[in-house]
Amino acid sequence: MVTIQNLHKKFKNLHVLKGITTSIEKGEVVVVIGPSGSGKSTFLRCLNFLEQPTGGEIYFDGVLIDPAKNILQVRQEMGMVFQRFNLFPHIKVIDNITLAPKTVRNLSADEARARALALLDKVGLADKANSYPDQLSGGQQQRVAIARALAMRPKMMLFDEPTSALDPEMIGEVLDVMKDLAKEGMTMAVVTHEMGFAREVGDRVLFLDEGLLLEENTPSELFSNPQHARTREFLSKVL
């Protein structure tokens, strides 16, 4: 579904991604791990061009992503969930979810609303449609954020540390929603420190270190038999 070839990203003199080549298949759940500052967020944000890569190519469904040509369409097909939720605080939960389908996909208000209510039900928040985001707990906000992304019916979802800003007791409810999504066959790229999640639903784990894709493997292989010293060192801290 996504093919990444020799992806580079520099911020001025800071070389954050140093040539990453990999691919994400349809229906696959790819978990990205690595030390803080290794470039995980940047990698994810390059996929939907929130950061403009400074080198390399990314293909989505076989088509080269080109910010001048097709970035809007690509983003409609690639939902994103952020560490800090980034819900729109000035509108209600229901409007957070219907906004993009209405303004981007030109869905009628009724259709968008029906879709949003179904998604709220799916993430267990049917009763929160008319709340404002800041009336919800962190875990609830993140579930709304997932529903908001899903309302565009994306082919793929990007998650950037979706549980890192949550109190421990709320992590489970968000991971459960993500697990359901994975079971339904959603293609997912997930940056996370939740190794249990990686092991349970990950098809493949990428270990990023200082902007390099040091190794990638199935969770069980990577966790039990890491090839690089850096990987072993990192895993010893988080497992």
Place this chain on the structure above:
Amino acid sequence: MDFRWDLIWRSLPLLLQGAWLTIQLTSISVFFGILVGTIAGMLRLSKGPMRYLAGAYVDFIRGTPLLVQIFIIYYGFPALIQNPVPPYVAAIIALSLNCGAYVAEIVRSGIQSIEKGQTEAALSLGLTPNKAMRYIILPQAFRRIIPPLGNEFIALLKDSSLVSVIALEELVRRAQVIIGRTFRPFELWLAVALIFLVMTFTISRLVNYVERRLKVGD
């Protein structure tokens, strides 16, 4: 030392007529100022060459006295175009342009105060940058802009007294005329100050009210 209350009473109708003109000039100028300022403020944040023009406008207005701006519009331009500009029109143009520059800065910083994550979330859903601005950024910036806009309204109301120099019979000018007749500056200026105070107090109450009404969900 006697204090002529009766003089204040008798001057009040004339002073209030002046105050009414002050309110008119200020309200109309704030309206155009918000229009001009919103455009200029957004241009300053845009990528094109227009941002330099908007920047020059803001710098010029903020770096020169309003009094000089009034003179340029009332005396300068008419000389240039060989056509007089009525004082009322000149006053509104000068006050609007002045207000616009300050509003531009308010709008710019209001927009910039919205966290980057908001734009990113909107873009990640496939919104164009324009739609992200319209549906996500501007509505949130607007709420934050209300209090400083209210301050600007009050500042302009007070500064509008400067148009008395082009013989517009607003509040200050009226007082000057009455003092010329009665030689009672203390009573008259005190009355003028109190009238200004009532006007500015009313505006700040109104702004507070609007602010509270908009607070929902922020």
